Amino acid sequence: MIRQRLKMPGLIVLAFASLTGIWTGCQKDPMNNLSIDETRLYITNYDTTAQFSSYKTFSIVDSVALVSNTQGYNRELTPADQELIQKIISLMEARGYTLVDKSQNPDLAINVTKVSNLYTGVSVYPGYWDNPLYGYWDPFYWGYYGYSYYFPPTYTFYQVSQTYYTIDMLDLKNAANNNNQIKVIWNAQIRGEAVDDPSAVDTEIQAVFDQSPYLKAS
Amino acid sequence: MKNIRFIGFILLMAVINISSFAQVFYPPYPPYPPRDYHAYHPYHDNDQYAYRNTSNSHPLLFSLNYNVAGTLGSAHDFVGNVSPRGWYASLLYPINANWAVGLSGGYQDYYQKIPRQVYHQPGSDISAVQTHVIESIPIMATGQYSFSTDHSLHPYVSLGVGVNNINYQQWWGEYEQSDNRWKFAVSPAVGLEVPFTKSQSVGLNIQAGYAYSPYNRNGINNVSNWFGRIGLFASLR
Numbered sequence: 001m002i003r004q005r006l007k008m009p010g011l012i013v014l015a016f017a018s019l020t021g022i023w024t025g026c027q028k029d030p031m032n033n034l035s036i037d038e039t040r041l042y043i044t045n046y047d048t049t050a051q052f053s054s055y056k057t058f059s060i061v062d063s064v065a066l067v068s069n070t071q072g073y074n075r076e077l078t079p080a081d082q083e084l085i086q087k088i089i090s091l092m093e094a095r096g097y098t099l100v101d102k103s104q105n106p107d108l109a110i111n112v113t114k115v116s117n118l119y120t121g122v123s124v125y126p127g128y129w130d131n132p133l134y135g136y137w138d139p140f141y142w143g144y145y146g147y148s149y150y151f152p153p154t155y156t157f158y159q160v161s162q163t164y165y166t167i168d169m170l171d172l173k174n175a176a177n178n179n180n181q182i183k184v185i186w187n188a189q190i191r192g193e194a195v196d197d198p199s200a201v202d203t204e205i206q207a208v209f210d211q212s213p214y215l216k217a218s
Numbered sequence: 219m220k221n222i223r224f225i226g227f228i229l230l231m232a233v234i235n236i237s238s239f240a241q242v243f244y245p246p247y248p249p250y251p252p253r254d255y256h257a258y259h260p261y262h263d264n265d266q267y268a269y270r271n272t273s274n275s276h277p278l279l280f281s282l283n284y285n286v287a288g289t290l291g292s293a294h295d296f297v298g299n300v301s302p303r304g305w306y307a308s309l310l311y312p313i314n315a316n317w318a319v320g321l322s323g324g325y326q327d328y329y330q331k332i333p334r335q336v337y338h339q340p341g342s343d344i345s346a347v348q349t350h351v352i353e354s355i356p357i358m359a360t361g362q363y364s365f366s367t368d369h370s371l372h373p374y375v376s377l378g379v380g381v382n383n384i385n386y387q388q389w390w391g392e393y394e395q396s397d398n399r400w401k402f403a404v405s406p407a408v409g410l411e412v413p414f415t416k417s418q419s420v421g422l423n424i425q426a427g428y429a430y431s432p433y434n435r436n437g438i439n440n441v442s443n444w445f446g447r448i449g450l451f452a453s454l455r
Contacts, residue, residue, distance in 0.1 A: 028303065028329040030349040030389045038334070039392040042345035156342045192391050211336045211343045 037200070040192030042207045045155035047171075050185040052214050055107035055173060057100045058092055060085060064165075065137055067128045068116040076114070080198040085112060087205040088167065095209075096217030102142060107173040108185075111137040114196065116163045128166065139182055142172060150181040157189070165190040167208070186215065221355055221383060222325050279310045279318060281423045283449025287326050289352070290428075292439045297350040303327040306447050308360055316364050322378055323357040326443075349389035352441060356382045356403050356429065364411070372411035379404050382431040384441055397435055405429035411451055419453040 031039075064081040066074040088110060089099055100106050115128050139147035149170070169186035171178070188208040195204060209215065285304035289297055306324030313319060332348040358380030365373045382403035387396045407427025414421045425447040433441045 027327045027353070028351075030329070030331075030351055030387065030394075031392060033329075033331060034347065034349070034392065038331075038347040041391040041393065044343045046341055048341045152341070154341045156339070156344065191393075207345055211345055 036193045037203075040190065040195060040200075040204065042204065042211065043156055043189040043191070044208050044212050045152070045187045046212065046214065047152055047183065047185040048154075050171070052185075053216060053218055055097065055171075056217055057098045057104070057106045058108035058110060058169075059100055059102040059104075059106035060089060060092075060110040061112055061137060061141070065111070065113045066116060067113055078196070078198075080196045080201050081112070081114070083198055084165070084201040084205060087202055088112070091205060091209045092215075095215050098217075105172070107171075109142050109170040109172050111168040111170065113137065113166050113168070114163065115166060137168075142170065142182070144172075144175060144182060147175065147180050147182050150178070150183045151187070152184070155184075155187055162191065163196060164192075165195055165204070186212065188212075225323055225325075225355065225357070277312075277419075277453040278320075279312060279451055280308070280454050281310075281449055281451035282307045283324075283423060283425065283447035285324055285326060285445055285447050287328075287429075287443045287445040289328060290442045290444060292437060293352065293433070293441045293443070296436070296438050297328045297330040297352050299328065299330045301326055301328045303329075304445075306445075306449075310360065310362055318362045318364070320360055321358070322360040323355070326354045326445075328352040328354070344390065346390045349387070351385075351387035351389070353385035353387075354382055354431075354441065354443075355385075356380060356405065356431075358403060358405060362409075370413065372413070374409050374411065376407045376409060376425075376427075377405070378407075378429075382429075382441070384431060384433055386433075386435060386438075388436065399433075401431040401433055401441070403429060403431045407445075409447075421451055423447070423449050423451045 062085075063075045063077040064084070066076050068074070092110075093099060097108070102109065113128055139145070139149065149168075165188075167188040167190075168184045171183045171185045175182045190204045190208065194200065283306045285306040286300065286302050287304055288294070288300040304324060304326035306322065308320060308322035310318040310320035310322075328351065330350045332350065334345060334347045336343050336345045356378070358378030360376055360378040362374050362376040380403050381400050383398065383400050385396065385398045387394055389395075405427055407425050409423065409425035409427075412422040412424070413419075426445065428442065428444055430440060430442040433439070
């Protein structure tokens, strides 16, 4: 009976109907089609009023501030962090800036922060630069007691929980004339998969400098 | 994805239902009456060898097709790659030898990956590999007019009017901005049925056409596309 009922057309139709399930499974998943490098996003923000050639010297932090909702206040210097700081120094020097010690009144200061939010929903964001609960580069580190950081509101941030690097370039030269605010004139964020992989940081820093041609001392 | 599984499930259920309803006494002699049996035998309504009700004399037509499509206009600027990932199915009730009406629906997945480049905004530069995706699930009331029913080839025209679920995705690296909306949809098409058997109950279906849905996001004015379909049709009885 069953055989009579299903006959040829019925069989064909059933076979095809079951195929529809396979077809929807053929949807191309964007995430599965990205290599690790392709997942990475390099965002640079800059103060459009800043004259980058008016600064000559810079100083950079000696380690990376770790801002984390699980590990709290910390500073670290992993091989990747070391590599990253070295790369920033060499590229800044290539753009004509001179590295000086922070005690020698540098025009520019560079903060490096790694934000690591492990739980969704409890994210330290934004304000990694100004959050007393977690680690950050206090203006006092640069000798500016009672100062706060100022980020222009036009800067782009992505609000997701993940490990990412953020690099802030501070205008120390004009800090005293800026209402006790240290203006962040350049900010770079490196986001995506495995951004703190030691073999990747070189490419990442190169990319953020390549897309910031205005960063030059002359 | 839930939508698609649901539609697939409904179609499958429809097919199983219809095939189990069809407890018909078939005449002992081949071939079975053609689809337009009553046109030739208008006085045989009480004949035990004749089909007993209209749904048997005009069995439902089911077709399932592989669908290839490409976007047009501003949607093409967003995702230009031709999409080979799609299917389209229809279930039509023939009201007479020429006209059939019913439901149709399907799925199409447009995808394009744009190599890494720097996107400039005032005061901001973003370097990213972008992935553009449009997923489309049209569900339409469909009318079909066949030009000839007694030859081995059945050319036809069809028009579908209904809704289209548009799932828009713009990925910056691994960060997704997406938008899902139901929109109006209209789709004219031309096609050809090539029956495999004399009874014309199963055969090849070829179709080509155009679909349009209004849409407005990130410079996309509408989601319109051309499509080509190839598949099988079968009379369900």
